[in-house]
Amino acid sequence: MLSFIARRLGLLIPTFFGVTLLTFALIRMIPGDPVEVMMGERRVDPIMHAEAMERLGLNKPLYAQYLDYIGQLARGDLGESLRTRESVWSEFLTLFPATVELALAALLFAGSLGLIAGVVAALKRGSLFDHGVMGISLAGYSMPIFWWGLLLIMFFSVGLGWTPVSGRIDLLYDIEPVTGFMLIDSLLSGEEGAFLDALRHLILPAIVLGTIPLAVIARMTRSAMLEVLREDYVRTARAKGLSPARVVFVHGLRNALIPVLTVFGLQVGALLAGAVLTETIFSWPGIGKWLIESIGARDYPVVQNGILLIACLVILVNFVVDILYGLANPRIRHQK
Amino acid sequence: MTAATALDQALLYPSPLQEFWQAFAHNKGALAGLLFMIVLVLCALFAPWLAPFDPSEQFREFMLTPPAWLAGGQWQFLLGTDELGRDLLSRLIHGARLSLLIGLASVVLSLLPGILLGLIAGFFPRLLGPGIMRLMDIMLALPSLLLAVAIVAILGPGLINTIFAIAIVSLPAYVRLTRAAVMGELNRDYVTAARLAGASLPRLMLVTVLPNCMAPLIVQATLSFSAAILDAAALGFLGLGVQPPTPEWGTMLASARDYIERAWWVVTLPGLTILLSVLAINLMGDGLRDALDPKLKNAV
């Protein structure tokens, strides 16, 4: 198992450098003069211009610039935002928990509902329920989630007034950020009603963000389950006289989970992309909204290293999923 | 004599196209999807003649008119008007042009290089393959929409850049699919036979192997077509795609956001159009997959 992890870890390194190359190149592909673009003004004074080029290291050859960039990253220096003059890293750290909270809630929603719906649909293949699950999941899979979010807001927030329209918690509450997770912090604050308020803020964004993963997981669980239930070892399990529940869950679902887990992992990347849209719709103060606002403000250090951080995050999550995959599937684990 | 002809008839194999159509038509959802797509394509082709108004013509006295069947609706504006008094139906019909254009262009722009890179990676598994695949892995490390956002952030918003961004984003899927299919086919005897017969490398790649890898690629092309429409709309919604006043569906939604409390139709209708189009293409894609490549039936 350790050598399995080591092998996977070895694959991470080139991918990481590739991503730095990508973000490095991104910033150099901006059309126009880099200093003018960064300063946001035309015809910069030539002396200041040269000084800026010198300071930013832009007059060095490209490979040296890249090495500088890597060196900065190695020192943990991700630059600072042009807008707020705060370091990119600390901005990321403050906003990140909000995105994680949203993503976890979405995954919880998608995973639990998707697994149940998929398993039941597979067991009742061809039934009305099965057709319903497949139809809804196809629609969910095709859903423009930014529109879906607007619809839900229109119906639940504007129409029925059940849920708030934006943010993580009502401004009435002054919550001390301890863990960064509003649900936990609001509990810790001890303020009456704060937790419920945070929950009401979270529920719509989580549903919106979870919609596509839900559709994918339900479909995948169903087809994986159908495939597994046809396997010889399921027949063996039944021939042992085991109860149907044990056959389905211990012998069936365990093996069906392997492809589902892979899809789950792939969804984490899509989830972060979806977070950009969801956070924009619900004014959720996470890294997705941060990135879009930075793009709008041409805050290039944030764009560059924000993308780098998100990419690293995706790589890391996929790595963890790989490891879990190995845990779930002995055949992979023992592969030489 | 007649008996003999009857027997001959039975022995005739249906042409591949017939066989494909039978399998495809068997799938009701796929047929419905196809029908909707035909309507959409016709809308796109004949938009200037089908649309009752110019999509950017503003009727200032009819701002935010509800759809015709509601109280206060006007029959000249069948689906109502937006915040600037533009006819929603006309804008949606013209929007079909953009969405289909973006979808088509980005699929072509990613399919061709994708196949080429995939073939090269498959045919040179030692020399070039690992490099290409690593590069694709890196591109896959960023979720597609985020990568598209990043590309547009650098290149600047607009129609052409949207197409480019989406094409780049969908490239890795084609490369990986082509490579996997090529690797599978290369060990087959017919490839060895063609090699022994002295087929040149380009011939081996394009004439011998590629046609046998097409099924998954066609399926992927439909899937990425629908993904392109979704991503283009998302970019438009984020203000990074096609810019107003061009009637792009996602862009329309972005400007409709502010009227969510007063005019549900400006929010609902563009989104519904996106959903139905994407759904139709996905249904077609399912049908294609089942008809072309039963092995893929259980893939997502």
Add this chain to the structure above:
Amino acid sequence: MSLLDIRNLSVRFGDANAVPVVDGLDLSVDKGEVLAIVGESGSGKSVTMLALMGLIDPPGVVSADSLQFDGTDMLRLKGRQRRRIVGKDLAMIFQDPMTALNPSYTVGFQIEEVLRQHLGLKGKAARRRALQLLERVEIPAAESRLDAYPHQLSGGMSQRVAIAMAIAAEPKLLIADEPTTALDVTIQAQIMELLLDLQREQDMGLVLITHDLAVVAETAQRVCVMYAGQAVEVGVVPGLFEAPAHPYTEALLKAIPEHSLGARRLATLPGIVPGRFDRPHGCLLAPRCPYAQSNCQAQRPTLEPQVRGAVRCFYPLNQEVT
């Protein structure tokens, strides 16, 4: 009173008009007896036994006058009651050992599962018993194999594990569905020997589904020959081999290479088993039978007792009493 007594078993897939895969089958097995069921692929051998185990799923429909096993009618049993017998007194091993074991669990877990389910053994006791079972099926280094996953075992080894699982609760009847077909020739004999050993030792009934007549001749006491879902001949060994009564049995025997020594070509039976759409009105073998007469095309024969067993033929062969 025999251990297993099947009366008029039919299995169809689909509605009542569907062609039965098993058609009015009668079969019995005594305690400690080895019965072989032979026939081509698709003749309904396996489906018969799956029906007995209650492993036929919709759209498959099982009907029978009775499926008596050890004094209970399996057909009348529901869920929980059936599962108390299946896997305990009535066990089965399948054709392909490489897919019959669950890839996600260790060998030990899969054996202990049976012990827990039927014998209530848990923890150390279950593990000790599982180890004994692995040793009994002659798996070397049994202790370490308990923690092995199926993909780490060879085909022969996997089949031994499957056998260990099947005999874990000391069944009264063991059904072996082509237990050696998927294995190397060298392993086949070892596995057969092991099965027969266990059968004698535990005095089990053994139903051996196979199309290997050589194995049948060496191991079985009685044979049931199936063709297109029907039993066409039931007889004892070696009588059936020396003087087959049904033309189909004769054809099967002629197709054994050893019987054709000297002949230039191996004898074959022309044609194929009738499918769903070309099922004859008369005897199912009639279109392929060299002895067929006109009434064979028109009427379907029934299984009639004869000198050495029973045969489903209007004109049985080798009827002279010796």
